[in-house]
Amino acid sequence: MARTVVVMPIEEYPPVLQAGHVKDILGISEAKAYEVLNSKKCPTIRMGKRMVVIRDSFMDFLYANQGSDLMEGVAA
Numbered sequence: 867m868a869r870t871v872v873v874m875p876i877e878e879y880p881p882v883l884q885a886g887h888v889k890d891i892l893g894i895s896e897a898k899a900y901e902v903l904n905s906k907k908c909p910t911i912r913m914g915k916r917m918v919v920i921r922d923s924f925m926d927f928l929y930a931n932q933g934s935d936l937m938e939g940v941a942a
Contacts, residue, residue: 868888876921876925879921881917881921881922882920883920883921883924884900884917885900885903888902888903888924902936907920907923907936908924908927909924909926
């Protein structure tokens with residue numbers, strides 16, 4: 867059975883995104899969302915173990931990386 871992904875308009879997400887928001891926006895697993903947030907390309911803000919990203923910066927990051935591999939540069 868095909869998975870249905872319902873994404874709300876980006877403006878309805880909070881100004882600071884967490885991994886769960888990234889998961890919903892990209893339609894990926896939460897583990898993959900953390901991989902994206904760990905990517906050296908992603909403008910992630912780290913506070914100890916917690917990772918967040920500013921919504922507008924995340925959208926800029928997605929537009930700037932169209933056609934590229936978001937997993938490139940993921941910290942091992």
